[in-house]
Every structure is written in structure tokens, then in C-alpha cells.
Amino acid sequence: MRVLLDTNILVRAFMESEGPASSVLQICLQPEHRLILSEEILFEVARVLRSSRMVAMHQKSEEAIYNFIWRLRIAAAILPPRPLAQTPIRDPNDIPILQTALSGQADVLLSLIHI
Numbered sequence: 489m490r491v492l493l494d495t496n497i498l499v500r501a502f503m504e505s506e507g508p509a510s511s512v513l514q515i516c517l518q519p520e521h522r523l524i525l526s527e528e529i530l531f532e533v534a535r536v537l538r539s540s541r542m543v544a545m546h547q548k549s550e551e552a553i554y555n556f557i558w559r560l561r562i563a564a565a566i567l568p569p570r571p572l573a574q575t576p577i578r579d580p581n582d583i584p585i586l587q588t589a590l591s592g593q594a595d596v597l598l599s600l601i602h603i
Contacts, residue, residue, distance in 0.1 A: 491516045492524045492589045494582075494599040498533045502556050503546045512598065523564040524592030528584040530557055530566075567591045 493501075493516060500509035516523040536542055537553045569587030577583055589597045 489520070489595045490522045490524055490592055491596045491598065492585065492592060492594040494585050494597070495529060495532045495536060496600060497598055498529075498560065499536050499542070502533075502537060502548075502553070503542075517563050523560075524567060524588060524594050525560060525564040526567055526569050526584060526588040526591070528569060529588060530560060532584070533557065533560070565592060 493513060497509045497512060500507060501513040504510055513523075515521065534553060534557050537546070537556070538550070567588060568591060569584055570591035571587065577586070585597070585599070588594075
């Protein structure tokens with residue numbers, strides 16, 4: 489299954505190594521699945537994790553953030569986003585996510601986990 493995890497899931501996976509987002513990420517990294525990402529998504533994850541508010545919450549080093557992004561880049565299919573046709577999108581921040589899902593022919597796009 490081809491799966492795209494959005495920024496929210498990836499940030500949560502970094503912050504809570506034992507949480508549901510981390511479990512989902514680990515499942516997506518199994519050989520029977522393919523994690524789909526883009527440079528734009530990785531950049532956004534790194535930007536969020538480096539924000540002062542998030543650093544205060546996760547209290548992890550710049551090296552930990554770098555290593556997380558590097559591992560994602562190695563493990564995932566990094567695809568260029570496919571431009572969207574003129575489609576109304578409520579949140580413009582979702583455009584790179586949807587473009588990458590289209591480019592990677594994602595079977596699943598996961599953006600939120602509720603427990």
C-alpha cells in the first residue's frame with residue numbers, strides 16, 4: 489500500500505516515540521508498504537520541529553531532528569509534487585500534501601490520528 493503521512497503525523501511520530509503516530513510510521517516503513525513524501529513535506533516537518541514552541545515541548549537536539557528527517561528521506565519515496573488542477577482547497581498549506589499524494593499515486597493519505 490502506498491501511504492502519505494502528512495506533517496502532523498510525522499511531527500507526532502518524532503515527539504512521541506511510543507505513540508500512535510510512531511506506530512503508524514513504523515507500519516508504513518514495512519516492506520509491504522511504501523511511504524510517499526516530498527522535499528516540501530520534509531522541509532515543513534523540519535521547520536515545525538525547529539520552531540521555538542516545539543523545541544520547548546520535545547526538548548530534543550538539532551541532531552535528533554536532522555537524523556529523523558534523514559531517516560525519512562532514506563526510507564521514503566521522495567517524489568516531486570504534481571501540480572493540481574484549479575481546485576478549491578480550504579487550507580493552502582495542504583496543497584503540497586495533495587500534490588505529493590497525486591504524484592505518488594497514494595492509496596492512503598493520513599493526516600490525523602485520534603485515540
